[in-house]
Amino acid sequence: MSLPNCPKCDENFSYQDGSLYICPMCGHEWGADDGDETPIIKDAVGNVLTDGDSVTVIKDLKVKGSSTPIKVGTKVKSIRVIYDAPDDHDIDCKIDGFGAMKLKSSVVKKA
Numbered sequence: 001m002s003l004p005n006c007p008k009c010d011e012n013f014s015y016q017d018g019s020l021y022i023c024p025m026c027g028h029e030w031g032a033d034d035g036d037e038t039p040i041i042k043d044a045v046g047n048v049l050t051d052g053d054s055v056t057v058i059k060d061l062k063v064k065g066s067s068t069p070i071k072v073g074t075k076v077k078s079i080r081v082i083y084d085a086p087d088d089h090d091i092d093c094k095i096d097g098f099g100a101m102k103l104k105s106s107v108v109k110k111a
């Protein structure tokens, strides 16, 4: 199977890395499974997360500057999904007692 051309610059030097295709010419990355470019953020068990969802934290999380961790089971309402997060902190949310923060989608489960 030959790899598809880059949907962005149409060069054909794409290579595959896991579930991603990567174009070394322009740095574009896209999903190998689906041809479209809509990014998807999934929780720890594979549910797709979207803006406004409520999630539950599935493990204790240390918080910078706080002596109290965010406890497993903490409910987080009205998350905002960040599709182009520079690291894997792809959920923007507010947690009671902690304030605004970013979480990794891998540490939450859709409520």
Ligand SMILES: [Zn+2]
Residues within 6 Å of the ligand: 006, 007, 008, 009, 010, 011, 023, 024, 025, 026, 027, 028
């Ligand atoms: Zn490209």
